[in-house]
Amino acid sequence: AAPLRLPSPFRHGHRQPRAFLLRPTAGTFLGGYDGKSDLHVGITNSHGVVYNYNEEGIHRAETGWEQCISIPLVQPDMFGLLQEWDKLLEEFSVGEAWLPHRYEEHDYNCYTYALAFINSVLAAQGKPQMSKSEFTEKFVIPQTKKASKYITLHQELTANEFYVVPLPDQEKRC
Numbered sequence: 001a002a003p004l005r006l007p008s009p010f011r012h013g014h015r016q017p018r019a020f021l022l023r024p025t026a027g028t029f030l031g032g033y034d035g036k037s038d039l040h041v042g043i044t045n046s047h048g049v050v051y052n053y054n055e056e057g058i059h060r061a062e063t064g065w066e067q068c069i070s071i072p073l074v075q076p077d078m079f080g081l082l083q084e085w086d087k088l089l090e091e092f093s094v095g096e097a098w099l100p101h102r103y104e105e106h107d108y109n110c111y112t113y114a115l116a117f118i119n120s121v122l123a124a125q126g127k128p129q130m131s132k133s134e135f136t137e138k139f140v141i142p143q144t145k146k147a148s149k150y151i152t153l154h155q156e157l158t159a160n161e162f163y164v165v166p167l168p169d170q171e172k173r174c
Contacts, residue, residue, distance in 0.1 A: 006153070009146040013065030014048035016072070018085050020114055020141065021050060023068035029147060030154055041114045043073070045086045051093050053113035057100040058093045069143045073118065081121070084088065088124075092117050 010029055013021040014131075023029070025038040042052030042065065050061040074081050097116070102108055111132065119129040 002111060006046060006150070009069065009143065009150050010067045011069040013042075013050055016044055016070040017046045017048060018072065018074040018082070019044045020071040020073055020118070020139070021065055021068045022071075022144070023065060028067045029069075029151055033151065035148065035151070038080065041110045042087060044118055045089050046082070047086075051089055051117075053098055053103065055100060055103045055108045057085065057103075058098050058113075060093075069147055071138075071139050073121075081125070088121060090116065092120055101148050114156075118165040 013019070013023070021042045021044060022039055024033045024040075025040045027033060027037075032096075040052060040054070042050040042061070044050050048062075050065045052059050052061060074085060076082075098113060115130070115132055115135055118135065122129050
């Protein structure tokens, strides 16, 4: 009968610097996402601007990513990368590879863009690049599993007339 607290796996993307973000292409995770609809990804700069790629080319979004899955990409002790991140992201994004006519929904899309940027940073650091499946398995799937469980629970609770309220600290994160 007592209230139950469950931390949300979703974050306000514009408050997540230097991160890989994932959200539904349309709507929100808690606003009707069915688990089968398309997802969209982007990379944030140090100020929370989300760089993302679609059929119209590169976008620099300051809104629209308020409820997403966030995967931090830079550790706090990586001082050089912390300082260079915005410059690297901007230079990468203005390349001809990301012109609108190159976009292809299944083979050359937002995920291609985000992973190519991540791999360019890894290469500059002399680290091995990651395949799409490797990055997805290591970083994305663990977070989406948490989100899936949370969405399912949220849907069950709201369908059975329970009232779900965000906690004050969650409102700051989401």
